[in-house]
Amino acid sequence: MEGSAIFEIFEGLPRQGPGSNESTERAFRLIPSVPPGARILDIGCGVGMQTIHLAELCRTCNIIAVDIYQPYLDVLMENATKKGVADRITTVCTSMDDLHFDQEEFDIIWAEGSIFVIGFEKGLEYWKQFLKNDGYMALTEAAWFTDSxxxxxxxxxxxxxxxxxxxxxxxxxxxxxxxxxxDRFRLHASEWENDFYLPLEKRLDSIGRNLKGNSEGESIIEFTRKEIAIFRKHPDEYGYVFFVMQKNTDK
Structure with a gap:
């Protein structure tokens, strides 16, 4: 697979982006009405920490978890089985810009740390067709916290x-x-560190030896180390924001 080095580098992590079960739950609680048997589409789910927690939060919900990298989905289902929620989670290995679902199939679309891959505006426009009228979308997106x-x-x-x-x-x-x-809320700096940057740093140290001579892998590792250093230096200038929104049927 093209770009496979980045998937390999991020294997073995509890998450593939910033976040926490606490922020997942906070965002879920902001949704005014979740119907019994709600169908949730989790796009760019990675290994699915948030997928599994959503299944724990909503015991009647059924979740379709989508990612382009099958090994992540395999880990998700292994963990879901351990947690006893695998019967309500289905995985689909496909790209987030090539989804094959019915129009207005889902009550909720979820996307933690993933919409940047397709582009924020494009993702909102493209994914909207799969959301029921008056359905909800909850996602995280990077944003400036300062004007300077x-x-x-x-x-x-x-x-x-x-x-x-x-x-x-x-x-x-x-x-x-x-x-x-x-509604919306900012993710705390600790939600970048605890389940993402700290385990990612350890992963970079261990896999760096395996990717010696792999120009793509070495470039990603160098850039990722720079990313971590910049965030730790400037955590008040930018970060992720959790946005919870509802499809407007007037548009």
Missing amino acids: PSDEVVHFWDLCYPDIKSIPDTEKVIRAAGYNVI
Whole structure:
């Protein structure tokens, strides 16, 4: 698979992006009404820490978990079996920009740390067709926490995700795409560290030896170390925001 080094580097981690069970639960509790038997689509699920916690939070929900890397999905189902929720989770190995579901099939779409892959505006527009009228979407997106970020931080984000916006500007994109913002909250810096950056650093140390001479792998490792260092230096300038929104049937 093209770009397989990045998947290999992020294997074995509890999460493939910032977050926590606490923020997953907080976002889920912000949804005003979850019908019995609700169908949830978790896009870019990785190894599915949030998928499994959603299944624990909603005992009648059925979850479709989507990721492009089958080994992540295998780990998800192994962990779901251990937690006793595997009967309500189905995995689909496919790209988030090539989904084959029915129109208005899902009550909730979930996407923690993944929508940047397809692009925020494109993801909102494309995924909306799979959401029921008045259905909900909950996702995390990177955002500026300051109007005057450091030059070092601006340069980094220009390289990796130039579409990063302020929280108000991100909400404008959400509304323009046909959603009403229910609520939002910032992820704490610890949610980057505990289940993501700390285990990721250990993984970089161990896998670095295996990827010696692999130019793609070495480049990703170098960039990832830089990412971690910049965040730890400037945690108040940017981060992830959890947005909970509802599909606006007037648009």
